[in-house]
Amino acid sequence: MLDTLHSAQLTPDLLRSFIIAADTKSFTRTANLVHRTQAAVSMQMKKLEDELKCVLFQREGRGVSLTAEGEILYRYSSKILELHDEALxxxxxxxxxxxxxxxxxxxxxxxxxxxxxKEFAVNHPQVQIDVFCDDTRTLAAMLDKGQLDLVIATDNAKTEFSAPLELSWILPERMEPAELDVLPLALFHPFCCYRENALKALDKAGRKYRIAYGSPSLAGLLAAVQGGLAIAVVTKETTAKGCRHARPSDNLPAIEHVYIDLRFQPGLRSEVVSVFGGFIARGLGIVI
Incomplete structure (x- = not known):
């Protein structure tokens, strides 16, 4: 134990990557946020585990979660970095x-x-971030009225600062949509491009459907899917307990992708908005 304590190097760079990986539960997302490759982040975490001689992460499909030792290190890492940044x-x-x-x-x-x-706060601790959650249409209107500085939104059209976002059907694990005459759908409210593209795909394929549930939130839609009551359209990265993404045998049509975009208030942007926008863009894979 003494040798481990003397040899292990808990550098700020290593601890930042560790904390972000713990928060995002993904080495891929961490790589985007710390501007490294996924392989580099994986090597960082392996190095940390080797130096501490313990397992910090459990691999779960495409994601990761902390072990008991990882939870302990997370608490200390936050304190170490807080003192480090306070000193700087x-x-x-x-x-x-x-x-x-x-x-x-x-x-x-x-x-x-x-x-x-998390990453932005580490670099700019004196900036206050106010987050407003609503549907894209409402947020876009708030942006136009000057009530917001920038908005993360989705659109069917490519914009100046955007990246493609693939969509997929998500359904209850035991549901067999190929055997259903009419598909029960759980969809976002009107004016949502997810909803629009899903209905276009079904109409084009000649599949009958009924809108059984509607919600402005993803949680509301997934509740209907997890209850075994409906099929919803989500991003390919979205997962939920008791649900699965569509397989070819389900005979569900492909859904045209949308774009995730970053929108700024028209006019000259302040330095703080520009810098924060850069962090958001990198996290979403958008080039600005």
Missing amino acids: SAVSGPKLNGIVRLGAPDDYAMKHLPGIL
Whole structure:
């Protein structure tokens, strides 16, 4: 134990990657946020495990979760980095401050923002981020009225700052849609491009359907799917207990992809909004 304590190197760079991996539960997402390859992040975490002589992550399909030892290290890592950043701030002072008002649909906020906000806070601790969650149409209107500084949105059209987002059917594990005459659907409310593209695909394929459930939130839709009551359209990365993505044998039509985009308030952007927008863009895989 003494040798381990003397030889292990808990550098800030290593601990930041560890914390982001724990928060995002994904080495791929971590790689995007720390600007490394997935292989490099995996090597970092393996090095950390080797130096501490314990397993920190459990691999679960495409994701990871912390072991008991990982949970302990997470608590100490947060304290170590907090003191590290406090010391740097005390010496050099914060370079950026202000308030940024961000709009994002709730599913994007839950999926993408934890790691992004963590990394941004580490680099710019004096900036206040106010997050507003709603549907894209409402957020776009708030942006136009000057109530938000930037918005994460989805659209069928490619915009200046956007990246393609693949869609997929998600259904109860034991449901066999090929055997159903009429498909029960759980869809986002009207004006959603997920909904629009899903219905277009079904109409083109001649599949009968009924809209059984509607919700403005992903959680609301997945509740209907997890209850074995309906089929929904989600991103290919979305998973939920008791649900599965469509297989070829399900005979469900392919859904045209949409775009995830970053929209700024028209006009000159402040430095703090521009910098934060850069963090958001990198986290979403958008080039700006």
